[in-house]
Amino acid sequence: MKKVTIHTSVNHKHYELEIKPNLTLLSLLREELGLTGTKCGCEVGECGACTVLMNGKAVNSCLVLAPQIDGQEIVTVEELAIGNKLHPLQESFLNHDAVHCGFCTPGMLMSAKDLLDHNSNPTEEEIRTAISGNLCRCSGYQQIVDAIQNNNVSPLKG
Numbered sequence: 099m100k101k102v103t104i105h106t107s108v109n110h111k112h113y114e115l116e117i118k119p120n121l122t123l124l125s126l127l128r129e130e131l132g133l134t135g136t137k138c139g140c141e142v143g144e145c146g147a148c149t150v151l152m153n154g155k156a157v158n159s160c161l162v163l164a165p166q167i168d169g170q171e172i173v174t175v176e177e178l179a180i181g182n183k184l185h186p187l188q189e190s191f192l193n194h195d196a197v198h199c200g201f202c203t204p205g206m207l208m209s210a211k212d213l214l215d216h217n218s219n220p221t222e223e224e225i226r227t228a229i230s231g232n233l234c235r236c237s238g239y240q241q242i243v244d245a246i247q248n249n250n251v252s253p254l255k256g
C-alpha cells in the first residue's frame with residue numbers, strides 16, 4: 099500500500115510522518131509515536147478509551163484515520179501533567195477516588211478537559227453529557243462526575 103506523508107502537531111511537537119493511509123490515529127499514537135497513555139478498547143467508537151483532543155475537541159482516535167490529522171493539532175493525555183506535577187484535573191480524579199482500574203481514565207480526562215476548556219463551571223448534567231461517550235466498568239461514574247465538578251482547574255492553569 100502506497101504511504102502518504104502528513105505534517106501534524108502532537109502535544110505541541112511537530113512531526114512529518116510517512117504512514118499507511120488506512121492507519122488510525124489511535125494506532126499512530128500508540129504504535130508509531132509510543133504514546134500509550136491513550137487506550138485501545140473497542141476500536142469501533144463505543145468505549146471512549148481512545149479519546150484525544152483534535153483542534154481542542156474530544157474525538158475517538160480509533161475512528162479518525164491518521165491522514166485526517168494532516169495540518170491538525172492533537173493533544174493526548176501525556177500532555178496534561180508537567181513533569182512529575184499532575185494536572186489539577188488528574189489530582190481531582192485521585193482525590194475523589196475516580197480512578198479504579200484506570201483503563202477509562204485517560205479518555206475521561208480528555209473528554210473532561212474539552213468540557214472545562216469551553217465551560218469552566220459545568221452542571222452535573224453537562225458533565226454527564228460530556229462523558230456520555232466514555233464507558234467505565236468500575237466506578238459507577240459518580241466519583242468521576244464529582245472529580246470533574248469539584249476540580250481546581252482554572253482557565254490559566256489550562
Ligand code: FES
Binds near residue numbers: 139144145147159161
Ligand atoms: S477504542 Fe475508540 S471508542 Fe473504544
Ligand code: FES
Binds near residue numbers: 199
Ligand atoms: S476505572 Fe476501570 S473502567 Fe473506569
